[in-house]
Amino acid sequence: MRGEGRLGGRAFVVGAGIAGLAAAAALAPFFETVEMFEKDELADSPRPRKGVPQDLHVHTLLKGGERALESLIPGTRAGLLAAGATEVRQTEDVSIWERDAWQATRDLGYSQLMMSRPAFEHVLRRQVLQLGNVVVHDRTPVESFPVGADLTLIATGRGDRLLARIEAPETVLGIEVSYSSARFAKSARFRGERRFIACIPQPPDDRYGLVCPIENDEWLITLCSRFDDGVPDDLDGFRAYAEALPVPDIAERLRAAVPLTPVRRYRIAEARWRHFERGACLPSRVLPIGDCISSFNPTFGQGMSVAAGHALELRDVLANWQGSLDGVAAAYLARAAEVSRQAWSLAAMVDLEYPRTKGERPPNFGRLVTGTDAMRRAAVMHPEVQRLRFEIGNLLKPDSAARSGPAARLVAREMARAGGRARER
Numbered sequence: 496m497r498g499e500g501r502l503g504g505r506a507f508v509v510g511a512g513i514a515g516l517a518a519a520a521a522l523a524p525f526f527e528t529v530e531m532f533e534k535d536e537l538a539d540s541p542r543p544r545k546g547v548p549q550d551l552h553v554h555t556l557l558k559g560g561e562r563a564l565e566s567l568i569p570g571t572r573a574g575l576l577a578a579g580a581t582e583v584r585q586t587e588d589v590s591i592w593e594r595d596a597w598q599a600t601r602d603l604g605y606s607q608l609m610m611s612r613p614a615f616e617h618v619l620r621r622q623v624l625q626l627g628n629v630v631v632h633d634r635t636p637v638e639s640f641p642v643g644a645d646l647t648l649i650a651t652g653r654g655d656r657l658l659a660r661i662e663a664p665e666t667v668l669g670i671e672v673s674y675s676s677a678r679f680a681k682s683a684r685f686r687g688e689r690r691f692i693a694c695i696p697q698p699p700d701d702r703y704g705l706v707c708p709i710e711n712d713e714w715l716i717t718l719c720s721r722f723d724d725g726v727p728d729d730l731d732g733f734r735a736y737a738e739a740l741p742v743p744d745i746a747e748r749l750r751a752a753v754p755l756t757p758v759r760r761y762r763i764a765e766a767r768w769r770h771f772e773r774g775a776c777l778p779s780r781v782l783p784i785g786d787c788i789s790s791f792n793p794t795f796g797q798g799m800s801v802a803a804g805h806a807l808e809l810r811d812v813l814a815n816w817q818g819s820l821d822g823v824a825a826a827y828l829a830r831a832a833e834v835s836r837q838a839w840s841l842a843a844m845v846d847l848e849y850p851r852t853k854g855e856r857p858p859n860f861g862r863l864v865t866g867t868d869a870m871r872r873a874a875v876m877h878p879e880v881q882r883l884r885f886e887i888g889n890l891l892k893p894d895s896a897a898r899s900g901p902a903a904r905l906v907a908r909e910m911a912r913a914g915g916r917a918r919e920r
């Protein structure tokens with residue numbers, strides 16, 4: 496089936512980041528050739544690049560994203576492991592301090608692969624080029640919608656300028672998140688450790704930290720804040736910020752770690768979801784994917800996985816497509832919007848808990864917060880709730896799975912208890 500051209504001769508993809516690569520893999524079985532256009536020069540080794548300034552910061556790949564990529568490009572998981580990804584077992588190799596407690600340590604039956612964003616991209620690019628009918632033209636910026644293809648995917652990311660000209664309804668959250676990150680060599684005591692550590696604050700506290708075990712037995716450490724309280728970008732300030740986190744685990748690792756890069760900053764003012772599915776006037780046979788549709792608060796680690804989810808929906812639509820490609824947009828955009836919706840609602844719940852986040856709170860927001868908190872508490876006590884929470888958060892199951900079944904009943908019981916505690920106060 497690969498490259499048979501059942502649906503057309505040429506497909507174009509603008510942007511060769513994660514969304515562009517996933518899009519190319521989704522298109523490859525149905526078009527004779529898939530041509531990608533990328534403004535940056537693409538090196539033949541994993542290197543940070545200008546067009547993806549976020550690639551210096553921790554990028555976690557959710558389990559749902561890994562599965563989607565494996566389905567699009569069989570052999571991805573093996574390729575990531577061969578390139579040095581760290582396999583982190585959930586939750587034996589994970590220490591997550593969430594608000595006021597450590598998440599329980601249990602075997603959830605899942606593992607996640609951790610590496611730097613340049614390394615993820617490098618492996619994916621190699622796998623996609625091995626499909627045989629995909630070519631990448633690097634150093635080729637695209638200034639207007641290209642012509643000459645049967646279908647064109649726009650994967651130009653958060654800073655997109657092509658689709659920015661198209662009017663579409665939007666949901667926007669003013670999140671004002673600041674990232675500071677650097678790569679470190681581990682001190683002798685921690686060498687070989689594959690522990691992923693996260694310190695997730697209780698709003699309105701906004702100090703957030705991540706230690707990610709990446710390739711070459713290095714750490715990529717990211718510290719975050721919200722609003723005007725930026726994380727310092729000098730090493731002493733970075734270390735002092737870690738020392739002030741509610742748990743010592745990140746500071747402890749930082750103390751004797753040797754920096755391999757300077758501390759680099761990135762600021763994200765807004766999370767943005769563009770509703771192209773609601774009748775935006777896109778040029779015929781031009782489709783958005785990835786961050787062009789929805790870009791989230793990155794602390795939830797969703798963007799690459801959502802891009803892979805969009806691509807999977809595109810492939811499924813194309814696999815069953817008969818007739819003119821003009822109709823693909825409506826079918827694909829509705830399905831891509833559902834992928835974005837789940838990720839968006841998980842992240843927005845937490846973002847909106849911060850009183851300074853600009854955005855519309857739903858009328859039942861208080862009850863939603865109580866429900867989310869009840870699930871977090873129930874997960875500490877009950878393995879089945881912890882597994883379900885992992886599966887929903889990792890985009891393996893729809894969020895509706897939390898509304899029925901035994902785990903949902905345990906959450907409901909915890910919610911009733913929380914209601915009782917509130918009444919006693």
Ligand SMILES: Cc1cc2nc3c(=O)[nH]c(=O)nc-3n(C[C@H](O)[C@H](O)[C@H](O)COP(=O)(O)OP(=O)(O)OC[C@H]3O[C@@H](n4cnc5c(N)ncnc54)[C@H](O)[C@@H]3O)c2cc1C
Pocket residue numbers: 509510511512513514515532533534535545546547549552553554555556557635636637638650651652653654655656674761763784785786787793794795796797798799800802
């Ligand atoms: C600080 C930060 C941390 C993040 N952490 C995570 C995380 O932990 N996990 C996760 O899954 N996601 C994370 N993300 C999100 C993630 O980076 C993106 O969601 C994901 O990479 C998909 O992006 P994309 O491919 O749509 O866009 P991008 O990765 O931005 O790629 C766009 C590509 O298009 C190219 N391009 C742009 N304009 C043109 C043009 N006119 N012509 C040709 N080429 C063009 C660019 O050079 C680039 O290669 C994070 C984001 C940020 C900002």
